[in-house]
Structure formats: structure tokens, C-alpha cells
Amino acid sequence: MGAAIPQERVTDSTEQGSTQAIRSLLIVDCGSVFTKVALLGRVDGRFRMLARAQSLTTNMPPITDVLVGVRHALSEIERTTGCTLQRDQHIILPMREDGTGVDGVALVMSAGGPLHLLTTGPGRDHLAALVLRSLGGLFISVEALPVLSARPQPPSMDTAFSQARLRQPHALLVVGQPFGEVRPSVTLEEATTAISDWIARLNDTGLAAGQRTPVVFTGSAREAERLAPPLRDRVAMQVVEGLSPSTLTPLNRAVSALYEPVVLSTLPGFAALRQVASAPPIATITALAGMVRFLAQRFETNVVGVDVGASSTALAGSTAQGEFLPALHPSAGVGPGIGTLLRARGAAGAMQWLAILATEDELREYALMRMLRPTMLPLTTRELEFEYAFAREAIQLALRAPGARLAGMHPMDVVLGTGGVLANVPHPAHAALLLLDALQPRGITALMLDTAQLASMIGSGAALDAVRIGEAAISDAIGTQLATVISPVGEVAQGEPVVRVTLEFASGHQHEEEVHAGAIARLPLPVGEQAILGLYPAPGVDIGLGPGQHAHGSEPVEGGPLGLVVDARGRPLRFPQDREARAMRLLEWRRTLGLEG
């Protein structure tokens, strides 16, 4: 399986030119649990998604070849569309005159996990903020390499090394001396010793025998000259410019370039999959970031994309001015990544979101069984409740992850939910409440749901044909507008009026409603209808225009399945301490949005 070169080409070109117009495209997203494949092509002159299928990712026993899962999904697409995409288990490239095959294949990867990076060096602590800012938005996890200060090493160092080795680090980052008279916590010589010891221990276990460990050094050329000789022949060192607020890109590029050769190349079957790809593979967060930036630029508005995955949670924000604000937790999700949530937030964290009474033990056992059976989906309403509680926790953890910059973004004009957890909700209110609870936006926000689950895939195709990918993104990845949400913020006593809302419909009909503190209100604005919105907040309450400022729209707002929602619960959300009272409050909010409880 997967031994043959899996494409059938009529030309020798291995990668399609970026300026060539494509007629059809396959996007393959190898996730940690599921492999998703989307087929894009022309419909009535526009580039659209034609079909989508998913299969289990086959990167571990009993099937250790990612291509097998891809072929299963491709076969499903062939069955549903009638298109022929493979011949003799080879993807037909490029598209033939008879309509078989595709013009390109784009890859999105999160199977294989993030790039695990260990950091050391004189500037590691002082320049930590710049390191995280430089690496923000990359699919990486960053941890500190244990520092050795004494010889012989104390026994605790063995534990530290063992624990670091269990994380299976892929590469080392050495941060050079910061500018100025700063006393470093580690000298360059100590960092060199730590790296030497680290590599020796890796060789002891046979993990890195015969391999040269990738090391990225960011600092001055003079320091690099001191660092290099002791490590020569033992590491593959790359030196990049020292870190400063204006030189973040070189480090980002150097580390980003390691993802494919160091992480992806170890995935069984990846080499064969890579051969059919028409562009370098990118991580899910990178693809989502591309989509969000495109939308922000195109519509000149602030956009946030949210993808809660099985093993990682990715959020990407982009302002209308083009500022990129990522928030990624590379190991927290609702499948295999749920263990990270348990350790970071505890079952008690997820319990605050439950509208049912459950014990901490029950929630913990559910989470542990999700780790044990990653492909299992919630089967009962109770399990679904647990799943969405953990999804809220995953988003909040990502917002607080090292290097995350999204939490302070205001306003969140558009929030786009994507990925299996959000896109497959039984009722749109589940997705809306999940996003509102976890993100707690302020002011006016359009909540969108990418039911096609394309938003975190489609960015990978931009390198092949940005124009057509843009067409498909707008047509199919933005999906459904769930609701326009007004989130007033201000100190108002529970039950007191927060805002008066008016809707003026084209028919001349008017609707007016007063919303009270602590409540969620749902105003009638169905799908396909528009209305002029008027907002009259109580004194001191901010609807995004400043405290007490009222608004009367010049442009109509769009309706959605949930109409117009006013979230007057306050920021941050506060819950009753009593479990039953809290559950009652959550049920009340859900019923307002049309959920039965």
C-alpha cells in the first residue's frame, strides 16, 4: 500500500505554476483523527466546492499509510459525484479532456502533531515575548530545554531530561544574548553544554542515532561562531538574524521551514502523498489564517476563525488593517487532546458549562474515554453536553496559550466557526452559544458557521490559484450566518434594562424590545430578511461605540436562523455558585435560543 508513485501524470512537471488557471482542485486535510478531502471545480462559471468526504486518518497501526485514508475519502467522492479521480490507485494529474482527474492537489496537515521545539540560550528568558510573537501562528509547541549549571549533574536533571525526551522534541532553538547590559540566566557556554548533553542522551536512547538534530540560532554572527564549533558534526545549525521587534520574520521562516522535513516526513506514507501535492503542505492553523486574512482584507473588517479540533485548537484573527492575531493550543482538543484540557483546567472547568447535573468523576471518565477512543463521537445528549463543555474550555485555553494575541481583539466583527465540532451541531444555537461563551465578544458581531468545513482547508489552495480559491472561499467557506449578535457591556444590576433594540423592516413593520442584564434575547429576523437596527443602551453601557452611545444603522442587518441575538449577560460571564442555580440559568439561555434544554 502506497509503495507505488501515486499519481498518473501526462507531463513531467511536479508542481503546478502558481499563475496557471486551474479547472479543478483536490484539498486533502490529514487531521489527527479524520482525513477530509474536498473537490473544487467550476459550477456555472464560478469555482465552487463540488463534494467533500472524510475517512479515518491511517497513520498508526493497524494501517500505517496516510494514503490509505486519503484513498478511502477519494473513493467516497468518486461515488457521490461520479467523477473519476484515481486510476489504479493513482490520482490522475492534471485533469484530462474527458473530465477525469484534477489539476492540482493541496495539502493541509495536522496529523503528526506540532513541531516540538526546545529553547535555550542567553536570551531565552529576556526575549521570550519576541520569540513567542515571532513563532505565533505556527503549528509548534515550545518548551524550555533543561539548563545544566552543575557537574556532576544532580539526579533531578535526569528526570528533567526524561520528561523532555518523552515529548519527543524535533528541534532546538538557541536565543542569543539580548541587547544591552542584561545579565542572562544562561550563558552561551552553558547553552552549548546543555545542547551537547541533550544530544548525547538522545544518542544513548538511539532516538537520534545517525541524525543531526536541527538547531536554529537567532543572534549575532559573533555568538554563532562561538556556539558552532563544539556542536559541529552533531547538529544541523541554521543561523538567523537576532530578534528585535522589527526582525521577527527570519526566525519564523526558519522554524516554519522545519515542519515538513522534521515532522511531516516521519508520517508513514507522507512521501508518496507529497509527490502528488502541487504546493508545499501547510498546517491547519496556517490555512485558517490564510482564509481569515483574505476575508478581513476583502470585506475590510475584523475577522476571527475558530476551529476546535480533536488534538489541537486553532483560532486566527485578522484586523481590517491586516494585523494577524493568532491563538493556538497545539495539544488541546476534544479528542486525543482532551487530556491537556483535563490537566490545564480540570474537569471542574468544563463543569461550569453544563446545564445538567453531573459529577466531576463522570466528566473525567468521559474525557479519558475520548482519549482512549479518539474516533468515537458523542452518542447521547448527555455526552454532547460534555463535548461542547470541553470545546468551550479548549477555545479559552487557546486564547490564553503562550504567544496568543487574539484575546484582546475588539471588536470581533465576524466570527467564523469551522471544523467538525462546530459544523456538525444538531442545532445552530449550539454553535452560537459555544462561540459566545468561549469568546465573549463585545459590541456587534456576525456569527458565521462554515458547515462545509472548508475554512481551515481552503487556504492551502491559494498558492495554486488565489483568484479561484477566493471565489470558492466566499461561496462555500463562509457558510451560514447564524445571527447578528449585540453584546452590550457595562455595570448594570441583574434584571435592570441594558439596551432597547428596535428593528425596522422593509415592510414598514417595527419591532422593539428592551433587554435586561443577565439575559439573552432573540429578536425575530429570519433568514433572508433584513432590518434597520437601532440600539439605545442604558447610561454607561457600551455597545461598541463608547459608553451610553446609541446607534441607528444606515445599512440593514441580515437575518439568520437565530434572528438577532442580544447577549446582555455581561463580560466576563458570571455564573451562580450553586450548581442547580447555574444549570437553571444555562437552561434559560438555551431555551431563549430555541434549544429544548
Add this chain to the structure above:
Amino acid sequence: MTGKVVDVAPGRWVTIEGAATLVHGVLGLGGPVAGPFARLPRGDSPLVAPIIPGSILIIPGQLRLTVMQRAAAGGAVGIIAGSAQARELEAFARADLSVLLDDLVPSAASLPLTVMLTEGLGSASMNATAQQLLAQRGNDIVLLSGYTEPHRNLRPEVAMPLPLGSPTHPLPLDGVISAGARVYVIAGERAGGHGVVTHVFARRQFIANGLLVPCAMLRFDDGTTAMEPLHTLQRIG
């Protein structure tokens, strides 16, 4: 173990090639051990029944902490049970299960005995097939490993060697669920049931909680038919 020695690393290991029946569990703890099965006499409580040193106990129901502690004190080398509560298993292992499953600390090799749970955490009883397979093997020496690493799909297992020359029935490698496949239901209301897939739905179907998921229609061994989500099915033939 019955088999043929195919490789020897002096002082380290031998590799034995042979046929065996493998029963996989969902969760386990502890390293590999070997020993004969020991069943409790019918009607005896595991809290009072004698423990045979060196044996592997079979507890068809939920495994309690007191039983684990008693078995360890009595010299048993392993336990195969239906399920256990997470809290009790963690108390026995003195470790956080999420940490063990994510392989963030070296596995609990220092445990006094090895544990395998066929159904995982909770209170479920061992499925009938596993019970039947274990019951068939009398007091044979078997190999039990509790090593569990979900990130690499490594599961606890008990290997029960077959006599040399025994016919074997390999399972389909890819586990694809299609019409005619014999399956076992691992979760939900029909958990533990066996049946044959009559057809796989081309479109996703609604299940009880409102989710749309891929499903198959099953004819169970008791003659009933029901729709089951594909992710709850495990192919066994």
C-alpha cells in the same frame, strides 16, 4: 509460549513466532506478565476468594480498588476485567490517567500487577465474546500486557498461544465496514451486541442526540435489526 524461535539476542530477548488468539482491551496499566488464568469459583466474592500467586485473575464485571490491592498482596501478576472507575484505577496506579495516556511520564511499570480492562472506564461488564474466549483457555499460560498509548493506537492485550499448526483466521486489516461485515458494537445502547451489516447508508443519518453521522443497518444475532453509527462498530469478520 508455543511457537518457533526465530531470533535470539543473547541476554536480552528471543523472538517466538507462532499463532495466538489476541484479545485487545481498551485500557491497561503495567508491563508484560505471563501466567495462568485464575477464575473465581462461582458465587465467590473477589474480596474473600483465595488468590493464586503468579496467576492472572479474570473479573468479568467492574474491578474495584480493594480487589486490585488484594490481588497484588496475594501475588497475582495480572487482572483482566470488564471496567473500573477512573478514580480507583488512579488510586491503584498512583498516577493521573491523562498523564499516563499522553505518555508524559514513563508508564507505570513499577505497578505490582498488570491490569487490562476490556470495556474501559465505567461500570460495564466484559463483553460476551471476550468472556467466552478467555473461558476457553482453561489454565493455559498466557501473556498479558497493559501498555496503552492511544496516540499510537497501542492497546493492552492478552495473547493466548494456539497449539502449533492450528488453523488461523486473520481479520481484515483495514477494518472497513461494508455490507456483509460481521461487527461488534462497542458503545451505545446496543454495546456488546454482535451482528452483520446489511447495508451502509450512503448519506449520514440522525442519531438520538441530533448529530448527523455515518451509519449502518445491522442484523443482530438475536434477529433484531437496528441502525448504528459506524464509529461504534468494530469489524470482527
